[in-house]
Amino acid sequence: MYEKGLYSERGCVIKRNAWNAEIPLRTDKTPYADDAPYMIATQESLDDLNTRLEEKSGKDSRQDRIRRNYIGTQVEIERFRPNILIDKCAAWNDDKWLSIHIGDVALQCLKPSLRCVMTTIDPCTGMKDSNVEPLKTLRRFRLAPLGPMRDDCKDSPMFGVDAGVIHPGYIHVGQTVYVRYKSEYLKQTPFYGA
DSSP states (O other): OOOTTGGGGSOOOOOTTTSSSOOOOOOOOOTTOSSSSEEEEEHHHHHHHHHHHHHHHHHSOHHHHHHTTOOOSOOOGGGTOOSEEEOSSOTTGGGGEEEEEETTEEEEEEEEEEOOGGGGBOTTTOOBOTTOTTHHHHHHHOSOOTTHHHHHHTTOOEEEEEEEEEEOOOOOTTOOEEEEEOGGGGGGSTTTTO
16 A cells, blocks of 8 residues: 655665766655666567577476476566566667657666566466576676676676656557667767767
8 A cells, every 4th residue: 555655764775886887866766666666678688588598498308397397498578577678679788778768758777677586486377486597597697797786786687777767758569769878888879970
């Protein structure tokens, strides 16, 4: 049950100097959320993860998969609980985003979304994967780089991006998404120097 002011004691504190990227200063309040009002993921990142899970499972014997009660190798996006799912971009491209614009809505990308053990629970069955997938596979290639960011994130892998509202409005399925990249990635975009 929502109660005005209930969330005010749990504010979001951003450590501006700890991350190796531009981090905006947040002034908004976020009731009933983990780190930010929105979590954005890409279909291509999910597809890449599923390809890696498929390759890994191909190395396991059928008996091992049965013993682990691991029926399928694909995971659905619901395990990551995004508010917004974007497609038609490169896998893991969201690491480079500074902000995104969908129609009149502008969202500030605040930080990578850190993933926890909840991703190992199938939302349809409520069963936890006994082999700790997809978390184990994500930890192989999606940990924060060594340094202050890794100290902060520890062994939580990244999947998606946490975002806050710059300009509110309505979004709809199928709208075009425009991305503004962090300055260190601008030279890698087709619009650099235009």
